[in-house]
Amino acid sequence: xxxxxxxxxxxxxxxxxxxxxxxxxxxxxxxxxxxxxxxxxxxxxxxxxxxxxxxxxxxxxxxxxxxxxxxxxxxxxxxxxxxxxxxxxxxxxxxxxxxxxxxxxxxxxxxxxxxxxxxxxxxxxxxxxxxxxxxxxxxxxxxxxxxxxxxxxxxxxx
Amino acid sequence: xxxxxxxxxxxxxxxxxxxxxxxxxxxxxxxxxxxxxxxxxxxxxxxxxxxxxxxxxxxxxxxxxxxxxxxxxxxxxxxxxxxxxxxxxxxxxxxxxxxxxxxxxxxxxxxxxxxxxxxxxxxxxxxxxxxxxxxxxxxxxxxxxxxxxxxxxxxxxxxxxxxxxxxxxxxxxxxxxxxxxxxxxxxxxxxxxxxxxxxxxxxxxxxxxxxxxxxxxxxxxxxxxxxxxxxxxxxxxxxxxxxxxxxxxxxxxxxxxxxxxxxxxxxxxxxxxxxxxxxxxxxxxxxxxxxxxxxxxxxxxxxxxxxxxxxxxxxxxxxxxxxxxxxxxxxxx
Numbered sequence: 001x002x003x004x005x006x007x008x009x010x011x012x013x014x015x016x017x018x019x020x021x022x023x024x025x026x027x028x029x030x031x032x033x034x035x036x037x038x039x040x041x042x043x044x045x046x047x048x049x050x051x052x053x054x055x056x057x058x059x060x061x062x063x064x065x066x067x068x069x070x071x072x073x074x075x076x077x078x079x080x081x082x083x084x085x086x087x088x089x090x091x092x093x094x095x096x097x098x099x100x101x102x103x104x105x106x107x108x109x110x111x112x113x114x115x116x117x118x119x120x121x122x123x124x125x126x127x128x129x130x131x132x133x134x135x136x137x138x139x140x141x142x143x144x145x146x147x148x149x150x151x152x153x154x155x156x157x158x
Numbered sequence: 159x160x161x162x163x164x165x166x167x168x169x170x171x172x173x174x175x176x177x178x179x180x181x182x183x184x185x186x187x188x189x190x191x192x193x194x195x196x197x198x199x200x201x202x203x204x205x206x207x208x209x210x211x212x213x214x215x216x217x218x219x220x221x222x223x224x225x226x227x228x229x230x231x232x233x234x235x236x237x238x239x240x241x242x243x244x245x246x247x248x249x250x251x252x253x254x255x256x257x258x259x260x261x262x263x264x265x266x267x268x269x270x271x272x273x274x275x276x277x278x279x280x281x282x283x284x285x286x287x288x289x290x291x292x293x294x295x296x297x298x299x300x301x302x303x304x305x306x307x308x309x310x311x312x313x314x315x316x317x318x319x320x321x322x323x324x325x326x327x328x329x330x331x332x333x334x335x336x337x338x339x340x341x342x343x344x345x346x347x348x349x350x351x352x353x354x355x356x357x358x359x360x361x362x363x364x365x366x367x368x369x370x371x372x373x374x375x376x377x378x379x380x381x382x383x384x385x386x387x388x389x390x391x392x393x394x395x396x397x398x399x400x401x402x403x404x405x406x407x408x409x410x411x412x413x414x415x416x417x418x419x420x421x422x423x424x425x426x427x428x429x430x431x432x433x434x435x436x437x438x439x440x441x442x443x444x445x446x447x448x449x450x451x452x453x454x455x456x457x458x459x460x461x462x463x464x465x466x467x468x469x470x471x472x473x474x475x476x477x478x479x480x481x482x483x484x485x486x487x488x489x490x491x
Contacts (some may be wrong), residue, residue, distance in 0.1 A: 001159075001160060001161050001162070003163065019160070020160040020161075020162070020163045020203070021160040021193060021194075021200075023190065023194075042194070043191050043194075044187060044190075044191060044258075044259060045393070047256065047258060050258055056232075056261045057257065057258050057261060058258050058261050058262045059187075059256075059258045059259065059262070061190070062185075062186055062187045062190050062191070062259070062262060063186045063190065063262065064163070064186060064190065064203075066163050067163075067183070067186060067205060067207075110257070110258065113257070113258075113261075114257065117257075130392065131257055132257075133256055133257070133391075133392035133393050134255075134256025134257050134258045134259065134393060135256075
């Protein structure tokens with residue numbers, strides 16, 4: 001059963017026709033042309049699909065597009081300002097926080113959500129690891145991912 | 159096959175729209191995977207997030223802590239009133255799932271999650287919950303994660319909610335709203351043991367939903383802790399877990415609650431141990447002796463006998479942490 005849904009993505013209104021049962025992830029990738037968000041497990045277990053909904057990080061494979069109508073959705077495509085990278089994007093490159101890159105958009109969006117959550121000692125590696133535990137990296141780039149996030153959390157530290 | 163999605167503006171309207179064929183959805187973290195796995199037939203979705211379903215946490219004048227069923231797990235875990243009064247609840251919530259899931263998932267949905275049994279969740283297998291009488295492959299199959307208490311020849315699945323275990327130790331009570339109106343139900347009476355009818359999982363009437371969770375004042379002002387044991391350090395369900403709450407009076411145990419997770423179709427209160435501990439000093443020896451009889455009643459399966467000792471030690475560890483005797487929780491707070 002299809003339904004016309006209006007999604008606010010990265011500040012733009014996108015009007016799409018989707019099945020009621022379509023996930024936000026599928027709607028973003030297949031209907032809104034935003035393939036930066038990746039499908040890793042499609043079951044909420046890997047975090048590759050992480051986006052922000054109303055500023056909070058969520059798994060887009062675990063919510064339906066129809067459920068996010070009216071919310072502000074931010075994907076990886078919405079981070080840079082023109083040619084200027086977001087600090088997280090810069091630090092992931094600087095600290096080599098990726099190999100294949102498949103988990104990277106989800107890692108960065110999750111890290112952005114993490115930093116906005118305002119945890120105490122946000123640059124502490126143990127704190128970062130605990131609060132990034134919803135994002136898996138099969139290439140094992142974790143040490144560099146943690147370093148990249150720590151660099152943004154406390155710029156004087158790197 | 160989904161045919162409708164509705165956003166009712168009130169709880170009574172939600173009940174009406176749900177009818178006999180609908181499914182309530184709130185966070186979506188449980189329902190969306192179930193739908194996409196094709197193991198349940200969802201027709202009509204009734205989204206509860208625009209109703210007046212309580213989503214806040216508040217402290218009642220008599221000291222009772224009231225948690226709205228629509229409250230997100232992440233929000234409850236960081237609420238000052240909860241952090242101050244219920245360490246076991248904060249620890250259980252933060253040991254659950256992942257930050258992303260906790261930002262989406264509600265208390266009500268977490269309590270009503272279906273079992274994680276691999277045979278239940280995969281339509282390629284027979285399962286007495288999904289198809290009554292079709293059999294239970296877990297009995298002789300891969301049952302490392304299954305029950306050592308409360309199971310039956312028809313079903314040995316466990317309930318995976320950490321929140322439910324902590325709330326059980328806190329003597330929580332639910333307020334429900336159904337076609338007959340509102341009623342209260344102790345959480346301890348929510349979950350049904352499988353017996354010969356494993357498809358009957360809760361005491362909820364059709365269309366009934368959870369409005370709020372109440373934690374009595376007497377359960378707070380005590381020391382409490384949650385211990386979760388699992389293969390990975392994060393983002394995994396418990397092999398075994400234990401919630402403990404203890405209050406001392408003149409050096410003797412005046413009130414105590416111990417509940418186990420990951421070992422039964424519902425949180426498993428150790429009533430026998432609790433009765434033995436009242437009036438005792440809080441020592442490791444007293445706890446160990448008190449636990450003996452409850453664990454003698456365990457009925458492990460061929461391949462999960464290790465859980466008996468593991469759960470016993472988790473209970474000891476939770477009591478030690480709650481009582482300030484030291485130890486490592488394997489949890490964060």
